[in-house]
Amino acid sequence: MCDNCERNSAENHPFSYENVEKLANYLKERVPIVPQIGIICGTGLGGVTELLTDSTIFDYKDIPGFPVSTVPGHHGRLLFGRIGTTPVVVMQGRFHFFEGYPLWKCTLPVRVMKLLGVSTLILSNAAGGINSSYNVGDIMLLRDHINFPTLGGNNPLRGPNDDKFGPRFGAMNDAYDRRILVEAKAVVKSLGMSGVQEGVYACIGGPSFETVAELRALRVLGADAVGMSTVHEVVAARHCGLKCFAFSLITNKCPMEYDSEEKQDHEEHLMVGKQREDDVKNFVGKLVLRLTQAKLA
Numbered sequence: 151m152c153d154n155c156e157r158n159s160a161e162n163h164p165f166s167y168e169n170v171e172k173l174a175n176y177l178k179e180r181v182p183i184v185p186q187i188g189i190i191c192g193t194g195l196g197g198v199t200e201l202l203t204d205s206t207i208f209d210y211k212d213i214p215g216f217p218v219s220t221v222p223g224h225h226g227r228l229l230f231g232r233i234g235t236t237p238v239v240v241m242q243g244r245f246h247f248f249e250g251y252p253l254w255k256c257t258l259p260v261r262v263m264k265l266l267g268v269s270t271l272i273l274s275n276a277a278g279g280i281n282s283s284y285n286v287g288d289i290m291l292l293r294d295h296i297n298f299p300t301l302g303g304n305n306p307l308r309g310p311n312d313d314k315f316g317p318r319f320g321a322m323n324d325a326y327d328r329r330i331l332v333e334a335k336a337v338v339k340s341l342g343m344s345g346v347q348e349g350v351y352a353c354i355g356g357p358s359f360e361t362v363a364e365l366r367a368l369r370v371l372g373a374d375a376v377g378m379s380t381v382h383e384v385v386a387a388r389h390c391g392l393k394c395f396a397f398s399l400i401t402n403k404c405p406m407e408y409d410s411e412e413k414q415d416h417e418e419h420l421m422v423g424k425q426r427e428d429d430v431k432n433f434v435g436k437l438v439l440r441l442t443q444a445k446l447a
């Protein structure tokens with residue numbers, strides 16, 4: 151496998167069906183369950199793994215061909231197990247473009263999940279709040295996203311297309327499943343959760359945060375929150391037919407003024423993640439149950 155094989159033939163492409171299948175088979179041989187739901191945990195949101203029973207755990211570095219994450223606060227583990235009775239696979243720690251990986255590699259685990267049997271993907275991230283009515287600690291359910299890397303030509307699907315995964319030109323107008331969003335809002339209500347929003351997530355390349363002018367531009371474009379992840383995985387997931395649901399934990403308010411005291415700080419993100427950990431855990435646990443009952447998993 152190489153990182154710059156974009157000119158290679160479809161068969162040799164590192165993102166090819168055959169290569170992903172090899173990875174999936176490696177895991178299938180070692181895991182007793184067939185996961186229905188995939189969960190990708192963002193910065194500081196790894197507490198979801200505590201919900202798992204009957205788990206089988208892999209360090210990313212022990213899975214041949216799997217990338218390894220390099221961001222502080224991100225574990226690098228793939229966990230299989232059950233939430234309630236629903237078989238799931240959980241990524242504790244994800245891969246970001248800014249770490250140096252090409253996007254096909256950042257999203258490789260999504261295709262592996264697909265071949266393992268997953269039909270629904272739940273994604274989470276830590277994000278900065280742009281919408282002035284958002285507070286630190288809010289949870290934003292994603293209605294949609296603005297994907298700057300993709301708009302600029304950097305798409306995980308760039309390169310040869312393998313129709314076994316999905317079509318060359320995939321629709322994204324229905325990126326976030328409306329039915330799952332309805333179920334998620336019902337869970338929010340049943341748990342009596344406060345500080346829950348619904349909005350648009352903008353993805354930038356990172357790792358540097360945004361300037362004030364960039365943040366103001368994002369606000370004008372209709373973004374409610376901004377971060378550096380998730381959308382790539384959603385592009386790959388929609389391409390291979392997975393239903394997607396995502397939420398952001400608002401870990402800081404973005405500094406929209408030059409004399410703003412708001413901090414853009416990774417440590418701050420981790421701290422807020424810790425504070426909301428139990429809420430997020432309960433929310434995801436109930437959501438998995440509900441999606442299973444509603445046959446959305």
Ligand SMILES: *[C@@H]1O[C@H](CO)[C@@H](O)[C@H](O)[C@H]1NC(C)=O
Binds near residue numbers: 281282284348372
């Ligand atoms: C900010 O969020 C609120 C609450 O969700 C929403 O009503 C409002 O339309 C959003 N503001 C903008 C400018 O999008």
